[in-house]
Each structure stands twice: as C-alpha cells, then as structure tokens.
Amino acid sequence: xRTTELYEPSARELDRRAYRRSRARRSTAVxxxxxxxxxxxxxxxxxxxxxxxxxxxxxxxxxxGWEVLPDILEGLWLNIxxxxxxxxxxxxxxxxxxxxxxxxxxxxxxxxxxxxxYIDLFRGMPLLIVLYLVGFGLPALxxxxxxxxxxxxxxxxxxxxxxxxxxxVFRAGIEAVHPSQRAxxxxxxxxxxxxxRMVVLPQAVRKVTPPLLNDFVAMQKDVGLISVLxxxxxxxxxxxxxxxxxxxxxxxxxxxxxxxxxxxSARLADWVTNRAARRQQAGGLV
Amino acid sequence: MSGAAPVLSxxxxxxxxxxxxVLRGISLDVAxxxxxxxxxxxxxxxxxxxxxxxxxxxIDDGVIALDGRDITDPRVDPDHVRRRIGVVFQAYNLxxxxxxxxxxxxxxxxxxxxxxxxxxxxxxxxxxxxxxEDKADEYPDRLSGGQQQRxxxxxxxxxxxxxxxxxxxTSALDPELVGDVLRLVRELAEQGMTILxxxxxxxxxxxxxxxxxxxxxxxxxxxxxxxxxxxxxxxxRTRQFLARIIDAGRL
Ligand SMILES: Nc1ncnc2c1ncn2[C@@H]1O[C@H](COP(=O)(O)OP(=O)(O)O)[C@@H](O)[C@H]1O
Ligand SMILES: [Mg+2]
Numbered sequence: 001x002r003t004t005e006l007y008e009p010s011a012r013e014l015d016r017r018a019y020r021r022s023r024a025r026r027s028t029a030v031x032x033x034x035x036x037x038x039x040x041x042x043x044x045x046x047x048x049x050x051x052x053x054x055x056x057x058x059x060x061x062x063x064x065g066w067e068v069l070p071d072i073l074e075g076l077w078l079n080i081x082x083x084x085x086x087x088x089x090x091x092x093x094x095x096x097x098x099x100x101x102x103x104x105x106x107x108x109x110x111x112x113x114x115x116x117x118y119i120d121l122f123r124g125m126p127l128l129i130v131l132y133l134v135g136f137g138l139p140a141l142x143x144x145x146x147x148x149x150x151x152x153x154x155x156x157x158x159x160x161x162x163x164x165x166x167x168x169v170f171r172a173g174i175e176a177v178h179p180s181q182r183a184x185x186x187x188x189x190x191x192x193x194x195x196x197r198m199v200v201l202p203q204a205v206r207k208v209t210p211p212l213l214n215d216f217v218a219m220q221k222d223v224g225l226i227s228v229l230x231x232x233x234x235x236x237x238x239x240x241x242x243x244x245x246x247x248x249x250x251x252x253x254x255x256x257x258x259x260x261x262x263x264x265s266a267r268l269a270d271w272v273t274n275r276a277a278r279r280q281q282a283g284g285l286v
Numbered sequence: 287m288s289g290a291a292p293v294l295s296x297x298x299x300x301x302x303x304x305x306x307x308v309l310r311g312i313s314l315d316v317a318x319x320x321x322x323x324x325x326x327x328x329x330x331x332x333x334x335x336x337x338x339x340x341x342x343x344x345i346d347d348g349v350i351a352l353d354g355r356d357i358t359d360p361r362v363d364p365d366h367v368r369r370r371i372g373v374v375f376q377a378y379n380l381x382x383x384x385x386x387x388x389x390x391x392x393x394x395x396x397x398x399x400x401x402x403x404x405x406x407x408x409x410x411x412x413x414x415x416x417x418x419e420d421k422a423d424e425y426p427d428r429l430s431g432g433q434q435q436r437x438x439x440x441x442x443x444x445x446x447x448x449x450x451x452x453x454x455x456t457s458a459l460d461p462e463l464v465g466d467v468l469r470l471v472r473e474l475a476e477q478g479m480t481i482l483x484x485x486x487x488x489x490x491x492x493x494x495x496x497x498x499x500x501x502x503x504x505x506x507x508x509x510x511x512x513x514x515x516x517x518x519x520x521x522x523r524t525r526q527f528l529a530r531i532i533d534a535g536r537l
Binding site for chain 1: 298300302307347358
C-alpha cells in the first residue's frame with residue numbers, strides 16, 4: 001500500500017487528539033496530586049510520632065550509614081555472585097523437573113513421581129530449614145568430596161528450594177500452550193522432543209516470563225538468608241556492625257541496597273511483558 | 287435521530303499501523319435492514335475496517351456514526367457502542383473455558399442484566415434455530431468448526447444487536463459447512479437484521495447482499511448493487527479481482 005504521500009489530519013481529527021491529550025493530562029495531574037497528598041500525610045504522621053527522634057537516631061543515622069556503606073557493598077557483591085550462579089542453576093534444574101512432570105505415558109510414571117515428590121518436598125519446606133539442613137547437616141556427614149564453604153552450601157539450598165517453585169511455573173506455562181500447537185507440530189513430523197524444544201517451550205517460556213522474573217526478584221532478597229550459615233554477605237556485614245554499635249542503620253542501608261538491586265529486575269519484567277503484548281497481539285484498544 | 291439516518295455510516299476513515307496506511311479514506315453506509323458486503327483481496331483492510339467500527343481500533347481520521355451519532359468522538363463510551371453491535375470473528379473466538387450455553391448467556395447476563403433463567407431460555411431457543419440444541423453443555427473445543435461458528439453467531443445475536451459485523455465468517459470452514467452458516471446469515475437478513483459482512487463468497491453476496499463494496503488499496507474503489515459490482519464492474523481492478531476469484535471457482 002502507498003505510504004509515501006503526505007497525510008494531513010482533518011480538523012475533526014485534530015480536535016479528537018487535543019481532547020485525548022487533555023484527558024491524559026488531567027488523569028496525570030489527579031494521580032500526581034493524590035500521591036503528593038498521601039506522601040505528605042505519611043511524612044507528617046511519622047515525624048510527629050513521639051518516638052521519632054530516637055527512631056531516627058538508631059535507624060536513620062545518615063553519617064553512620066555512609067561510613068558502613070563500603071563494607072556492606074562488599075558484602076552485597078557476594079550476594080550478587082551467589083544470585084547469578086543460583087539463577088542459572090535454578091532455571092536448568094527447574095526446566096528439567098518441569099519436563100519430567102509433563103512426560104506422558106505410563107512408562108514415565110516413576111520419573112513423574114520422583115519429580116512430583118521433589119517439588120512437594122522443597123516447595124513445602126521453609127527455606128530457612130533447608131538452609132540449616134544443607135548448611136549444617138551436609139558437612140556433619142564428613143564426606144570429603146562435599147563442599148564445605150558456607151557460600152556454596154547456601155547456594156545449593158537456594159537452588160533446591162527455588163527450582164521447586166520455578167519448575168511449577170514452567171509446568172503451568174507448558175500446559176497453557178494450546179493442545180492444537182502440539183497437534184500441529186507432531187503432524188509436521190516433529191518428534192516429542194523437537195515439539196517440546198521448538199514449539200511448546202518457546203511459547204511456554206514467553207507466557208511465564210513475568211512470573212519467572214517475579215521469582216527472580218524474590219530470590220534476590222532470599223540470597224541474603226545465606227548469612228545465617230555465616231557467609232559474609234551484605235546482611236552479615238550489617239549484623240557485625242550492629243553488634244558493635246547497637247545502631248540499626250546498617251540494616252536499613254543493606255535493605256535499601258537490596259531494593260536498589262530489585263528495581264532493575266522489576267522494570268525489566270514490565271518491559272518484557274509489554275513488548276510481548278505489543279509484538280504478538282493484534283493490538284487495538286481492548 | 288431521524289428515520290432516514292443509516293444505521294452505520296463510515297465517512298472518510300483513515301487508519302495507520304505505524305507508517306503503513308491501511309485505510310486511506312473509506313466511506314460506506316449501511317441502512318436499516320440492509321446487508322452490505324465488503325469484498326477485496328486478503329490484506330486489503332476488511333478486518334481492520336470491522337475492528338474500527340467496533341472501536342477495537344482507534345481511527346486516525348474520519349467519522350463513524352451509529353444511528354447518526356458519532357461514535358468516534360473520544361467522549362463516547364466505547365462499551366456502550368459495543369453493546370449495540372454484534373461481532374462474529376473469522377476464528378470464532380469462543381471462550382474455551384465456558385460451555386456453549388455460558389458463552390451465549392455471558393453478555394446478556396453480565397452486560398445487559400438479563401436474569402439467568404431468561405438468558406438460558408433465549409440461548410436454547412437460538413441454539414434450536416441453528417440446529418444445535420443438544421450442544422448447550424458442550425465445550426467449544428469439542429465442536430466442529432461449523433458448529434463453533436454457528437455458536438459464535440448465536441452469541442452475537444443473543445444481545446439483540448442493532449448491527450451485526452461478520453468478518454469472513456466462513457473462510458475457516460469446510461465447503462460443506464459453509465452452506466449451513468450462510469443459510470443462517472440469509473435467514474437473519476430475511477428477518478431484517480442489519481449486517482455488514484466481509485466475505486469471499488461471491489455467490490452468496492450476489493444473492494443476499496443489497497450493496498457490495500470493493501475494497502482496494504485502502505479505499506472503496508467501487509460500490510453498488512451486487513448485479514453491477516459483481517456482474518458488470520466499471521473498474522479494471524475490480525474485474526481483475528473477480529477474475530481471480532472465478533479462477534478459484536468461487537463465483
Ligand atoms: N495490529 C496490526 N498491526 C500492524 N499491521 C496490521 C495489524 N492488523 C492488520 N495489519 C495490516 O493491515 C493490513 C490489512 O489487514 P486486514 O484488515 O486484516 O486485511 P483483510 O481482513 O482484508 O485480509 C494488512 O497489511 C495487515 O498486515
Ligand atoms: Mg481479515
């Protein structure tokens with residue numbers, strides 16, 4: 001179709017656009033105003049509380065916060081490395097579990113049962129207990145081929161727990177792909193594995209990217225739990241400081257750093273979701 | 287509005303997808319009890335036009351009026367407009383998680399406030415009319431294409447729409463099922479339903495349509511009574527298009 005010729009909107013269309021713009025401006029103004037009012041109220045309530053001065057001194061001591069920041073950042077670097085390794089391991093293990101759980105046919109019953117039992121176990125067990133069992137229980141076996149570093153053991157515990165969650169997310173995605181897609185792929189002569197790899201999984205992964213990124217953000221904070229095994233991460237560093245000064249500001253600093261870490265993932269999740277919607281759907285208004 | 291205003295009036299409608307100008311000033315009217323068919327090659331913008339009429343797309347220029355009232359005014363609530371328009375899509379778009387009866391009674395109950403019993407009764411009545419009374423409890427994926435499409439038509443009719451938009455509703459069907467669905471449309475036309483229909487079924491258009499519009503390169507290149515547009519077209523491009531269709535054995 002011709003796209004080269006210049007197109008001049010009519011007066012009526014310009015009018016409609018102006019109206020839509022003014023509506024958009026008005027909703028933005030309303031949203032902004034209500035946010036400001038709420039923020040002001042919250043600020044006044046907190047700063048007028050009877051214990052605010054004490055609280056500020058023990059939780060929000062800015063100069064002390066700056067002082068401990070480099071130390072905590074150093075600890076955070078350990079969290080980030082653990083996170084990177086764990087995230088990759090979780091995706092691999094979870095995908096395997098999900099594929100095992102979705103295998104069809106009676107031959108695979110034992111595999112399906114095993115995968116199901118694994119998922120039930122590690123999804124149900126509190127992460128803290130898994131950390132204790134792996135972190136203190138495994139070394140107690142005194143098998144010399146087992147790792148002994150707190151960081152490695154902590155990472156293993158995280159992977160055990162999170163792969164159980166993420167496996168279920170993957171499985172939901174696989175099952176959400178319409179059966180007609182399998183039918184179409186198998187009719188083209190693709191094998192079960194090829195169908196999974198080239199038709200079902202790509203669609204499934206796209207469907208579940210937002211919940212996966214959500215689990216990723218959850219794991220970002222839970223990485224801090226390896227401190228209970230004695231791994232010297234951001235939280236552990238903060239703890240050491242607090243033990244010396246009885247000022248809780250280092251915890252607040254560590255907490256804010258974790259928030260900063262989570263923000264890019266959250267925005268990434270939004271972006272991925274929107275892009276998928278724009279690219280694949282017919283678009284339009286609804 | 288005065289009785290003379292057409293049910294649907296599309297005036298100089300322009301629609302862009304990014305840089306690509308799909309509709310370049312489309313104008314057509316559908317009067318009450320009229321059946322207007324839109325023909326044109328694939329990609330000529332028939333579905334886009336339907337989606338614009340139903341306000342699923344925002345047009346970039348022009349006016350669409352329903353019963354004389356401008357529905358493209360941003361002050362108009364699109365939901366109110368859509369309540370008065372029934373749409374049947376090429377791919378049926380039935381809700382797979384609801385059985386046939388729930389698919390049909392959803393809008394009457396939730397949007398129009400019809401009591402459940404009345405909505406069910408009406409659904410059964412309409413299903414009986416299309417020969418599917420025994421499928422009310424079945425789920426869409428377990429019906430044949432022709433059955434699904436007939437359910438989709440019943441779903442669109444259940445709210446007694448002012449205007450029915452049919453977008454190539456037979457092009458996903460086996461030839462033998464096409465007849466069933468077209469017979470249903472013809473009945474609706476005879477009962478006075480106002481219909482705007484995109485189709486490749488030229489034989490059907492010739493028999494049932496009051497008016498045919500040939501869409502080409504984003505404009506209505508030729509329009510008029512079916513005998514003229516399909517029988518003795520003025521424009522060379524219309525002739526070309528019809529010749530191709532005849533080659534494909536569909537006229
Ligand atoms: N959501 C969309 N985004 C971009 N281009 C689109 C979109 N929908 C349709 N088009 C383009 O608009 C043109 C007309 O499409 P359509 O209205 O579906 O044609 P028809 O129904 O006549 O076959 C096509 O070239 C198509 O590629
Ligand atoms: Mg189409």
